[in-house]
Amino acid sequence: xxxxxxxxxxxxxxxxxxxxxxxxxxxxxxxxxxxxxxxxxxxxxxxxxxxxxxxxxxxxxxxxxxxxxxxxxxxxxxxxxxxxxxxxxxxxxxxxxxxxxxxxxxxxxxxxxxxxxxxxxxxxxxxxxxxxxxxxxxxxxxxxxxxxxxxxxxxxxxxxxxxxxxxxxxxxxxxxxxxxxxxxxxxxxxxxxxxxxxxxxxxxxxxxxxxxxxxxxxxxxxxxxxxxxxxxxxxxxxxxxxxxxxxxxxxxxxxxxxxxxxxxxxxxxxxxxxxxxxxxxxxxxxxxxxxxxxxxxxxxxxxxxxxxxxxxxxxxxxxxxxxxxxxxxxxxxxxxxxxxxxxxxxxxxxxxxxxxxxxxxxxxxxxxxxxxxxxxxxxxxxxxxxxxx
Amino acid sequence: xxxxxxxxxxxxxxxxxxxxxxxxxxxxxxxxxxxxxxxxxxxxxxxxxxxxxxxxxxxxxxxxxxxxxxxxxxxxxxxxxxxxxxxxxxxxxxxxxxxxxxxxxxxxxxxxxxxxxxxxxxxxxxxxxxxxxxxxxxxxxxxxxxxxxxxxxxxxxxxxxxxxxxxxxxxxxxxxxxxxxxxxxxxxxxxxxxxxxxxxxxxxxxxxxxxxxxx
Numbered sequence: 116x117x118x119x120x121x122x123x124x125x126x127x128x129x130x131x132x133x134x135x136x137x138x139x140x141x142x143x144x145x146x147x148x149x150x151x152x153x154x155x156x157x158x159x160x161x162x163x164x165x166x167x168x169x170x171x172x173x174x175x176x177x178x179x180x181x182x183x184x185x186x187x188x189x190x191x192x193x194x195x196x197x198x199x200x201x202x203x204x205x206x207x208x209x210x211x212x213x214x215x216x217x218x219x220x221x222x223x224x225x226x227x228x229x230x231x232x233x234x235x236x237x238x239x240x241x242x243x244x245x246x247x248x249x250x251x252x253x254x255x256x257x258x259x260x261x262x263x264x265x266x267x268x269x270x271x272x273x274x275x276x277x278x279x280x281x282x283x284x285x286x287x288x289x290x291x292x293x294x295x296x297x298x299x300x301x302x303x304x305x306x307x308x309x310x311x312x313x314x315x316x317x318x319x320x321x322x323x324x325x326x327x328x329x330x331x332x333x334x335x336x337x338x339x340x341x342x343x344x345x346x347x348x349x350x351x352x353x354x355x356x357x358x359x360x361x362x363x364x365x366x367x368x369x370x371x372x373x374x375x376x377x378x379x380x381x382x383x384x385x386x387x388x389x390x391x392x393x394x395x396x397x398x399x400x401x402x403x404x405x406x407x408x409x410x411x412x413x414x415x416x417x418x419x420x421x422x423x424x425x426x427x428x429x430x431x432x433x434x435x436x437x438x439x440x441x442x443x444x445x446x447x448x449x450x451x452x453x454x455x456x457x458x459x460x461x462x463x464x465x466x467x468x469x470x471x472x473x474x475x476x477x478x479x480x481x482x483x484x485x486x487x488x489x490x491x492x493x494x495x496x497x498x499x500x501x502x503x504x
Numbered sequence: 505x506x507x508x509x510x511x512x513x514x515x516x517x518x519x520x521x522x523x524x525x526x527x528x529x530x531x532x533x534x535x536x537x538x539x540x541x542x543x544x545x546x547x548x549x550x551x552x553x554x555x556x557x558x559x560x561x562x563x564x565x566x567x568x569x570x571x572x573x574x575x576x577x578x579x580x581x582x583x584x585x586x587x588x589x590x591x592x593x594x595x596x597x598x599x600x601x602x603x604x605x606x607x608x609x610x611x612x613x614x615x616x617x618x619x620x621x622x623x624x625x626x627x628x629x630x631x632x633x634x635x636x637x638x639x640x641x642x643x644x645x646x647x648x649x650x651x652x653x654x655x656x657x658x659x660x661x662x663x664x665x666x667x668x669x670x671x672x673x674x675x676x677x678x679x680x681x682x683x684x685x686x687x688x689x690x691x692x693x694x695x696x697x698x699x700x701x702x703x704x705x706x707x708x709x710x711x712x713x714x715x716x717x718x719x
Contacts, residue, residue, distance in 0.1 A: 138692055199667075206665050207690050249639065249691075256639050257691035287691065290639060313710055315691040316639030340710030381692060383710040475713035 117437040118408065121231045121240040122161045123224045124148070128244040130217045133209045138381065139258040143420035144243055146452060150425040151432060153445035161436075163231060165224035165242070168266060172226065173219065175269035176262060176295060181253040182215070185260065189215040202255040218261040221245055225263035226270055228411045232366060233275050238408040239399075239435045243428055246370040246415030248289040249316060257287065257315055264368060264413060265295040268302055271366060280364040281305065282355065284394050285372025285415040286382035288319030288335070292370075298329040303362045303499075307351055309375065309384050310337035321490050331498030334358060336488050338375075339480040340383035341472070346481045347375070347386055348393045350488040357492070359401050361499035366406055369398045372415025373427035377472050381418045385474060387466035391427035395434035410435070421456045426464050440464060507597050508590035510629045511611050511619035517542040520549065520578035527577055528556050538608040540617050541581050547610055547617055549581030556580075587612040590619065598626050633672075640669040640687040644708040644718075645700060649682050653705070657684060660699045666690045677717065 129141040151157045173182055184201050187193050188210045198204035211217075221244045228240035245267075247259035264281060271277040281296075281304045283289035289306040296302035311317035325333040336354055338347060359367070373391050375384035395412070402410035412431060417424040426444075433440035442463045449460045461467075474480065518527060518539045527539060531553045541549040559580045561568035588597050588609045597609055601623055611619035647653035654673070661668060667689040674683035688696065697707050708717045 202689075205667075205689075207692065311636065311642075313642050313644075315641040315693075317636035317642060317687065318639070341712045380694065385712075472712065476711070 118239055118435065119237045120161060120432075120435045121163045121228065121237040122157060122432070123163050123165050123228045123231070123240055123242045124244075125164050125220070125224075127217065128165070128221055128224060130213060131221055131244060133211050133258070137209070137258075138418045139416075140420050141244075143417060143424040146420060146425040147243060147428045149451065150429050150444070150448050153448040154429065154433075154440060156429070156432060156436065156438065156440065163227065163240070165220060165227040167216070167219045168222035168226055168261075169219075172266055172270060173222065173261065175273070176252055176265045177250075178253040185215040185218065189213055201253060202251075203260075205255075207258060208255040208260065214260060221247065222261045222263040222266050225267040225411070225413055228413075229267045229271055229366070229368070232409050232411055233271065233277070239402070239410045239412065241412045241432060241435060243414040245413035246285065246372060248283060248285060248292050248370055248372075248415065249287070250291045251294070256291065258416075259291065262291045262295065264289075264292050264370060267411070268292075268296070268368065272301065275365070277301075277365040278363065279303070280359050280362060280367045281370070282359075282367060282398060283307070283370040283372070283415075284351070284375070285370055286375035286379065286384050287314060287372070287416060288316055288337075289370060290316045290318050293319075293323070293333050293335075296329065297325055297333055298327040300325075300328045300332050302329075303332045303334070303358070303364065305334040305336075305355060305358065307336045307338060307347070307354075309340055309342070309382050313340070314382060321487050321494075324494055331495050332362075334491055334495055336484075336491055338384060338487075339483045341385045341474045341476065341480055342375075342484060343385045343471075343474060343477070343480075344387055344389045344393075346484045347384075347390050350484050351394060352397055354488045354491055355397060356401065357496060358499060360405055361496060364406050366409040366411065367398060367402050368411045368413065369395070370413050370415045371395070371428070371431050372417060373423055374416035374418055376417075376419060376423040376427065378419040378422050379417070381416070385472050387471060388423070388426050388430060388464055389466070392430045392434070392464075395431045399434050399437075421452070421458050422461055426461065430464060505594045505629065505633075506590065507588050507592045507594060507609075507611055507621055508619070510594065510625050511590065511621045512625065513619050515540060515610070515617055515620045517617055518577060519543065520576065520581065522577050523573045524556060524559055524575040524577070524580070525572040527551065528553075528560065528572075531556065538620065538622065539577075540585075540610045540620065541577055542617060546615055547585060547587065547612060549578070549583050550585045550608075550610065551577055551581045552607060555582070585610060588621065589613065594626065594629055597621055601626065633670075636687070638669045638687075638689065640689045641691065641693045642685065642687050643693060643697060643700075645684045645686070646676060646678070646681050646706040646708065647684055649676070649680050653682075654684060656703055657686070657700055657705065660703065661686070661688055661696055664696050664699075666696065
């Protein structure tokens with residue numbers, strides 16, 4: 116089954132670039148686009164130009180004083196006095212040229228994707244520059260300045276009166292989005308991530324289930340470090356299916372950080388590209404089963420920009436379009452980028468089993484993950500299905 | 505951190521002349537488990553919900569009604585009450601609760617009950633101290649128990665321009681070593697960890713084999 120999907124993109128989004136040696140590197144998007152083209156997966160018809168988010172839209176989540184600071188810092192030669200209070204001008208989130216304008220464009224692209232889907236122009240839409248899930252209302256955090264997912268969800272609520280499921284499979288907890296809707300029963304946030312015991316941001320514990328009216332509408336499955344495909348996919352399927360079905364959303368937004376791959380330098384999960392093939396498959400199927408296919412996918416983390424991001428996001432777009440992508444990476448792509456890549460580029464979308472790390476602690480890791488997902492199901496599912504006590 | 509910061513200031517106190525029946529209803533309606541007993545402004549005893557239930561007859565039959573209304577708190581209360589002062593430290597209060605196996609401590613200032621501290625309050629304070637209040641990465645470091653090691657580590661963090669969210673030291677897994685648990689406000693701690701290792705300290709980090717170490 117092939118689906119009608121939009122690829123929201125403009126080269127200006129590649130300017131979301133903190134500094135030359137910063138790990139959040141837009142070259143990964145160039146590599147991904149190029150791989151998609153080499154595969155012949157991007158048609159002119161799929162491409163949609165985004166609009167920038169306007170001030171009114173940004174203010175649905177962000178505080179005015181924060182936006183003013185971002186604007187001020189965007190001016191050439193601006194002093195960064197007071198910027199630290201907003202998490203800006205730090206090692207993680209340095210000031211970069213036009214950061215307000217570029218940030219607004221990235222937000223606008225996710226908003227555009229959501230509008231395209233809701234207006235019925237396409238079934239699915241993607242913004243790989245989005246997924247900036249750590250941004251708080253008045254604080255930049257973890258490479259994220261403006262929170263595109265939160266603002267798109269606010270728009271979906273205001274303009275279309277939607278019930279939204281947000282599914283986040285970045286290796287880091289989707290804290291910014293979770294806190295934004297922590298007391299809102301019309302937005303169900305689900306985050307699968309490496310446990311915050313060591314990893315940033317530290318939140319995303321099973322016990323974080325929402326508050327007030329939103330109690331039961333936040334779901335967190337922290338995975339143990341070194342979690343592999345089988346455990347991740349199994350727990351994802353077992354938690355996400357019943358929970359999303361019980362919630363009956365109007366639309367699904369998925370955040371597709373691919374930094375849980377075993378090559379990723381910032382995290383300690385041990386997924387292969389199989390996880391990044393299976394997760395979109397599950398989300399895609401669910402979207403058609405519960406909300407007439409309405410699905411917006413956004414990007415996220417991914418710090419092995421050569422060996423992981425292009426492959427993971429090619430699998431994502433292929434799934435969205437309903438096209439089975441041949442595993443063999445086109446020669447042309449490898450040839451084009453080999454000279455610049457510090458690593459040997461992988462020949463296949465699938466990871467070679469001999470490359471996978473050996474995990475002696477596997478049984479205890481799998482047990483812990485299983486317990487986490489069972490605890491989540493036991494605490495949240497009765498609330499969502501209305502079968503309490 | 506001192507007791508006065510985490511104690512409950514609104515204390516429900518009762519008179520020694522209160523009946524068992526009234527007291528049971530009170531703990532139930534207020535959702536509390538301990539009642540300090542006060543006479544002429546002075547603390548004279550304490551009863552817990554468990555004391556009240558133990559003193560109650562098993563079934564509420566007509567003849568038992570007299571027991572419920574006729575038994576007064578002064579007959580069942582504990583008279584040797586262990587108390588704390590509002591300026592006592594939380595760790596001392598926790599030790600009292602633990603050593604005496606009791607559920608709460610009335611907080612007394614100049615003979616007057618000014619607050620109450622329960623096991624749950626202590627646990628909550630612990631959650632606040634150890635929990636995540638701001639996004640950050642947690643690193644655990646084993647350091648020899650000698651002067652200056654903590655300064656070495658915080659210097660490295662400072663040199664990297666990263667903020668410290670919280671810091672805790674622990675007795676450590678091995679003798680003559682201490683554990684340092686630091687939350688730093690960055691998503692990318694690689695440089696800092698490398699520099700701490702280069703300075704000769706052992707950084708505990710997720711491990712795929714053996715057993716996961718802990719501080």
